[in-house]
Amino acid sequence: MRMHQATCLMVGLSLAGGLTAQNLTQQNVERAQTIISNAVEAYGGAERLNAMNSLIIRNETTAIASGQSRNPGPPFDRNTNAGLDAIDFENSIFVNQARGNGGGFEFDNATIINGEQSYQLNFRAGSAAPIAQPDFNTSSGPFIRVTPALLVKQLQARAQTAHYLGDADVDGNSHEVVAFSMEVGPAISLYFDKQTHMLNKSERVFPGFGLIEYRFYDYTTIEGIPFNGRFDLFVNGDSNLERKTTGTQVNVDISSLTELPSNLNQVAAIEPDPLSLQELADGVYLVGGTGTYAMFIEMDDYVIAVGGTAGIPDRISELRNVLPDKPIRYGVLTHHHNDHILGVPVYAGEGATVIASSAHAEVVRNNAGDGNELKLETVEQRKVLEDGSRRVEIIDIGPTAHSEHLLVTYLPEEGILFEADHFAMPAAGPVPPAVSSTRSFAEAVARLNLRVSTFVSAHSPKPGTPEDLQTALSKPVAAASNR
Ligand SMILES: [Zn+2]
Incomplete structure (x- = not known):
């Protein structure tokens, strides 16, 4: 029985080899490279994307608290907050600020990732806690994943990890789907419009948890690079978050955002807490x-x-x-x-x-x-x-x-x-x-x-x-x- 299967497998392999002019992996990688080249052009070209070192995006966000509302069933509570993300690739600096409320919590926080000068700020408490082991890639990943221009910049740099998954329809338009891996986390699938080469959707799967999906809308071009004006996040098909951009600045100095406000008191560092x-x-x-x-x-x-x-x-x-x-x-x-x-x-x-x-x-x-x-x-x-x-x-x-x-x-x-x-x-x-x-x-x-x-x-x-x-x-x- 075992021998018989092995023989069939070998015959199958040699048949496939004879019928296919080119190796499947090679075809797939080449197709991915073409899609990436088109996307890089659509997002302002390689030169502009390479030259985009820093970026500040301000946002207003509505979180739809499914699974976190005051009552178990819909309609779910909607919580609003405002914030910003800022990144400087050359200096590995990332800043996130968020202020709002939800679920009986009011918050006004910031995270500064800046090497030895990394802090978690809590403005309500008036405190700044040093971050013992800051990680630029882990901290900035969520911002990059919701910013198509940064995803294409990453995709360009990590093209060797990319694969073409197939074509798929998004809102009646044909899209080409490319998957690639960032430094941290599961692979991400990107849906590029076949005509415009714009990124309209992305997906990631977390085993045991499910599907995280982003939809990107309302592109406007700033400094020659298209930026989405808003995005929606879905978790296992359910609406989870809606964000709109209220301001975008390309290649501005972000160092002022890393300064520790003088009215905050430094408190104990955030330490690991084992079982x-x-x-x-x-x-x-x-x-x-x-x-x-x-x-x-x-x-x-x-x-x-x-x-x-x-x-x-x-x-x-x-x-x-x-x-x-x-x-x-x-x-x-x-x-x-x-x-x-x-x-x-x-x-x-x-x-x-x-x-x-x-x-x-x-x-x-x-x-x-x-x-x-x-x-x-x-x-x-x-x-x-x-x-x-x-x-x-x-x-x-x-x-x-x-x-x-x-x-x-x-x-x-x-x-x-x-x-x-x-x-x-x-x-x-x-x-x-x-x-x-x-x-x-x-x-x-x-x-x-x-x-x-x-x-x-x-x-x-x-x-x-x-x-x-x-x-x-x-x-x-x-x-x-x-x-
Ligand atoms: Zn709770």
């Missing part, structure tokens, strides 16, 4: 790293897991070092947002019952793998899990500025409360001024008369105290960024 376990109270553990944390509560005969963010399997493994045997009987979810329901199939796989707000039951079932098999208990206002040694209350404190319904897990004896997305202590440095979601969280804790000594967040390795919460609430917002 770790800490015991908050006897039998109560906070396990996590790199921005996501779960709490585990030991009962007489079982364990309650709290939180559903990324990396729950690793966090369970870490817990097994201190609690090797007790089964996880419950997995408590805070809310329906897409980064807080990743634990559902993991808890189901552990044989645990998932506990969620009744308003989020459908989203939770849809993310369970096999939703019909999922053991799910819902909470209307409050659910109590109790045995001889401990009392655990799961309370819907909604509505908040972040979510219509939000479950917190409260241990009245220990004074511990676990929440997500409302009050996260910074890993280092001072407590920043409260955002809207923090304010509505504090109001709910007071209204429900919860006596908390330790606030635990799904997004911080550092628990907070009532004094920390008070500091956040009373701290004034520092001067806004001046731009």
Whole structure:
């Protein structure tokens, strides 16, 4: 059998060789080079693209918060922000600024990538945190991917990685599709109009996550190079973001954007945060790293897991070092947002019952793998899990500025409360001024008369105290960024 297949394969190969005048790979690469040459011409020519060293683009952006709205279903919340991106290729400088609000968060931030002088700025908090390991390619990649003129400049420089994928229709016009690889991330497919050679669409696939698609519109020519006036982003076919350009400057000095504003205080550098376990109270553990944390509560005969963010399997493994045997009987979810329901199939796989707000039951079932098999208990206002040694209350404190319904897990004896997305202590440095979601969280804790000594967040390795919460609430917002 094996021999027979091998023989057929060899015959097949020799037949194909005889019928094809030229090697398929060679044809493909040559076709890609032709498409790239046409695109380079359409974008002002090789000389102009090579000479474009710096670029500043200002934008206004609307984010469509599917999976991140206050309610699980449409219509989804729309959040607006304004910002800019600036790049200087010769000096490997990249600056991003964004100011806006969404999901109960107000923000006014900047990232400066400039070698040793790289910083994360938070204008609301009045702080500047050094970036220990700045990476120009990783930081500037998102800007390049939404700027066709820069994509063509990259494509020209990395033409040796390009392949022709085929022809495809976009809005009734025939396009030629070329894929190439940037320094970082999965390959990107570029759709060039066969007539105009303009880039109208791009795509990338993230295994396990899905399809990211950009559409580019409204070209205008600046300094001889066409720039898109706006773009739309789709995630797995759903509208996710709409951005329009409000200003474009080619080959201007961007060094003023790298200067540290004098009204900001330098705070501790952003350090790596590997997976770790800490015991908050006897039998109560906070396990996590790199921005996501779960709490585990030991009962007489079982364990309650709290939180559903990324990396729950690793966090369970870490817990097994201190609690090797007790089964996880419950997995408590805070809310329906897409980064807080990743634990559902993991808890189901552990044989645990998932506990969620009744308003989020459908989203939770849809993310369970096999939703019909999922053991799910819902909470209307409050659910109590109790045995001889401990009392655990799961309370819907909604509505908040972040979510219509939000479950917190409260241990009245220990004074511990676990929440997500409302009050996260910074890993280092001072407590920043409260955002809207923090304010509505504090109001709910007071209204429900919860006596908390330790606030635990799904997004911080550092628990907070009532004094920390008070500091956040009373701290004034520092001067806004001046731009
Ligand atoms: Zn959330």
